[in-house]
Amino acid sequence: MAIIGIGAVEVGRYPERRESDLALQVIRDALRDAQLSSKQVEGLFTTPDLQGNIGLQTNLLCEYLRISPKSMAEICCGAIAGGLTLKYAADEIQAGRIKTALCYGAVREASIGWFKNLSQGKGWAMIEPTALQPYAAYGIIWAYALSARRYMHETGATEEDFALAAVRNRKNAAGNPLAAFKKPIAVEDVLRSRYLSSPIKLLDAAASLDGAAAVVVASEDVARDLSPHPVYIQGWGLCHDNSCVIPTDDCSKSISHFTATREAARRAFQAAGVKPDDVDVAEIYAPFSSHELIIPEDIGWFENGEMVKAIRNGETDIGGKIPINTDGGLTSRGHPWAATPLYETISLVRQLRGAAGAIQVKDAKVGLMHCEGGMMNNGLVMIFGRG
Amino acid sequence: MTSKPNFLMPTNVESPSVSPFWEGLKTGRFLAPRCRDCGEIFFPPRSHCPECLGDVFTWEALSGKGYLYSWTELFFAQPEFDLPFLLGLVDLAEGIGRIAARISGATPEELSIGMPLEIRISNSGDGLALYYVEPFRIL
Numbered sequence: 001m002a003i004i005g006i007g008a009v010e011v012g013r014y015p016e017r018r019e020s021d022l023a024l025q026v027i028r029d030a031l032r033d034a035q036l037s038s039k040q041v042e043g044l045f046t047t048p049d050l051q052g053n054i055g056l057q058t059n060l061l062c063e064y065l066r067i068s069p070k071s072m073a074e075i076c077c078g079a080i081a082g083g084l085t086l087k088y089a090a091d092e093i094q095a096g097r098i099k100t101a102l103c104y105g106a107v108r109e110a111s112i113g114w115f116k117n118l119s120q121g122k123g124w125a126m127i128e129p130t131a132l133q134p135y136a137a138y139g140i141i142w143a144y145a146l147s148a149r150r151y152m153h154e155t156g157a158t159e160e161d162f163a164l165a166a167v168r169n170r171k172n173a174a175g176n177p178l179a180a181f182k183k184p185i186a187v188e189d190v191l192r193s194r195y196l197s198s199p200i201k202l203l204d205a206a207a208s209l210d211g212a213a214a215v216v217v218a219s220e221d222v223a224r225d226l227s228p229h230p231v232y233i234q235g236w237g238l239c240h241d242n243s244c245v246i247p248t249d250d251c252s253k254s255i256s257h258f259t260a261t262r263e264a265a266r267r268a269f270q271a272a273g274v275k276p277d278d279v280d281v282a283e284i285y286a287p288f289s290s291h292e293l294i295i296p297e298d299i300g301w302f303e304n305g306e307m308v309k310a311i312r313n314g315e316t317d318i319g320g321k322i323p324i325n326t327d328g329g330l331t332s333r334g335h336p337w338a339a340t341p342l343y344e345t346i347s348l349v350r351q352l353r354g355a356a357g358a359i360q361v362k363d364a365k366v367g368l369m370h371c372e373g374g375m376m377n378n379g380l381v382m383i384f385g386r387g
Numbered sequence: 388m389t390s391k392p393n394f395l396m397p398t399n400v401e402s403p404s405v406s407p408f409w410e411g412l413k414t415g416r417f418l419a420p421r422c423r424d425c426g427e428i429f430f431p432p433r434s435h436c437p438e439c440l441g442d443v444f445t446w447e448a449l450s451g452k453g454y455l456y457s458w459t460e461l462f463f464a465q466p467e468f469d470l471p472f473l474l475g476l477v478d479l480a481e482g483i484g485r486i487a488a489r490i491s492g493a494t495p496e497e498l499s500i501g502m503p504l505e506i507r508i509s510n511s512g513d514g515l516a517l518y519y520v521e522p523f524r525i526l
Contacts, residue, residue, distance in 0.1 A: 141463065142459050142461055142474055142487075145459035145461075146456075146457040146458065146459055146474075146476045146487075147457070149457045149458060149459060149500075150456065150457040150500070153457070153500045194462065195460065195462045195471075196461075196462055196463040197459045197460070197461045197462065197463060197474075198459050198460040198462075198495070199459075200459075246476060246485075246487060247485070248430070248431055248484050248485040248486065248487065249429065249430065249431065249437065249484050249485075250484065251456075251478045251479070251482050251483070251484065251485060255456075255457065255476070
């Protein structure tokens with residue numbers, strides 16, 4: 001399977017635009033990039049339509065696009081959703097059921113504010129509030145903060161080390177036309193920003209913003225016919241660690257390193273037949289700067305605690321040992337959560353086409369996309385290769 | 388505890404299958420279910436045993452002690468909360484699970500990972516008993 005088309009709007013705020021308008025724009029751009037007619041689309045996979053509740057977004061897109069897919073689904077599972085649209089498209093193509101698929105994801109968080117209604121959702125209603133009892137505040141910043149603090153305790157990482165990752169992301173975002181935050185920041189700016197949930201501060205955190213993105217996936221024969229620069233999906237791995245958000249049912253479960261990320265990465269490397277050191281560029285799903293240190297250790301580029309030194313030495317910068325989040329990452333590209341994995345994928349496709357401009361990693365051949373759901377409980381890692 | 392209730396509860400507190408846990412808190416006991424089918428004692432309490440999916444339990448009192456696994460000071464929450472407040476992730480002394488609980492009676496400077504804590508029970512004022520933790524001090 002190969003990715004042959006990409007389209008996205010700049011991450012930001014679009015209160016004046018209907019989602020159908022944004023959807024048709026990014027899907028048109030992705031189809032044109034793929035040189036594929038909408039009539040040739042055989043599969044349609046989307047992130048959830050959380051305002052609609054009845055899951056008819058995909059059906060509506062079929063009418064607006066005048067397409068009749070053989071395979072379609074609206075896919076959720078938390079913020080991993082955008083990554084799963086790619087996985088299920090690739091699965092269907094690999095099984096021979098379809099030859100082309102359109103993956104679409106969007107979030108209208110800044111404009112509509114889905115998180116405000118979080119406590120009324122089904123997932124929340126299913127939680128027996130006996131362990132994460134009464135003190136769960138907005139979102140899950142506190143859960144990531146507990147994870148960050150534990151990582152500091154185990155490795156000696158400091159808040160300044162986390163700030164270095166936020167600064168790296170901001171520097172990279174300046175070269176990404178889709179990024180929301182491009183104004184340069186220094187370590188002192190991060191350290192002086194207000195605490196949200198210690199040790200996490202405002203500039204360590206990803207802003208939940210609007211975004212819409214589309215990716216066209218095709219079988220290898222279609223990709224070869226149509227695309228001057230296909231990016232192959234070489235393998236993927238998925239793992240759920242049987243926890244929901246912070247693990248409370250077992251004292252041996254770590255919150256400074258995550259089984260789901262480790263297993264997903266191991267399975268992805270095995271499926272793709274590559275090693276961590278073969279990866280030239282990576283986009284990882286770190287909603288907070290602390291997890292810019294944790295995730296690379298779980299994926300396997302560094303041993304536990306080694307990212308502290310690596311971030312200080314710029315080993316994850318463009319030109320370093322393993323360039324990570326060259327497009328600004330979640331903290332500076334902005335975080336339309338369900339669509340974020342598609343934004344990561346688009347950045348990697350640009351890198352592997354050699355079309356990433358100012359943030360281009362020289363001669364990038366292998367890219368890695370990591371995304372997650374829950375608090376790193378669900379991990380998906382995909383390996384992409386230049387055509 | 389502080390003047391505001393400092394909790395925001397999901398909708399199913401009265402879930403009948405775990406009501407012995409909440410009833411236990413009202414009488415000052417911190418209970419965990421033991422599955423009558425497979426003998427597993429587990430935490431947090433749920434409607435079915437996570438090991439064998441049995442749904443008949445005996446309820447055993449835990450020591451009410453634990454160890455601080457990690458903590459955060461929250462400066463950002465719904466209007467129902469007094470800010471800032473300390474939240475701890477606490478390993479139960481029995482090693483069967485963890486709770487995320489408000490930490491009372493300590494400043495951030497007084498916290499250290501691994502320190503012993505004691506589970507305390509407070510009344511929220513609307514008939515609901517809640518737990519929080521305090522540093523364990525030998526009298």
